[in-house]
Amino acid sequence: MKEYWDQAQRLRRRIDRKIHEIRVLRQRAEGMNGSGINDMPRTVSPDRSKMEGTVFRIMALEQEIQETQREYDALLADMEARIKAVDDADCCDLLSKRYLEFKSWNMIAADFGYSVQHIYRLRDKAVQKLRADESS
Structure with missing residues (x-):
């Protein structure tokens, strides 16, 4: 990423x-x-x-x-x-906001209504799913 x-x-x-x-x-x-x-x-x-x-x-x-x-x-x-291709809607939304819309982590956290730390955890999960889908 x-x-x-x-x-x-x-x-x-x-x-x-x-x-x-x-x-x-x-x-x-x-x-x-x-x-x-x-x-x-x-x-x-x-x-x-x-x-x-x-x-x-x-x-x-x-x-x-x-x-x-x-x-x-x-x-x-x-x-x-x-x-x-990622099968989790929240992960897709987070990845889209960051890597297609280029929003900051603070903006994404506000959009989701979560803390920035929680968004980082979701990001790790989303990136793992993205990598898993790439290797399939």
Whole structure:
């Protein structure tokens, strides 16, 4: 489970970084074309090569996001299938909340109405069931 969690977190961070980079590039591009709303004089001839380079970089980042998103979606789909194979409804619910919805243990405990320590015990049981189902 730790490997899955780490991989999912890495993919989510990678997607977020690329989205942030696109935002920054778009802000820079808006400044390049002089279309900002202000009373400052506009540049007569903006640097087209810089603008084109920025646009191509944005397009490349969007493609990378799509590829990373597909990898992330496949990872989640695999985990979802594995979780659904567990025969205990409470275990499925707990595993889904943690590993598909990425809720914190405190949030899961509140959802279930249990203490965090009890949720940890249920998690151990759920992970054992998940592993048992994988080996069958």
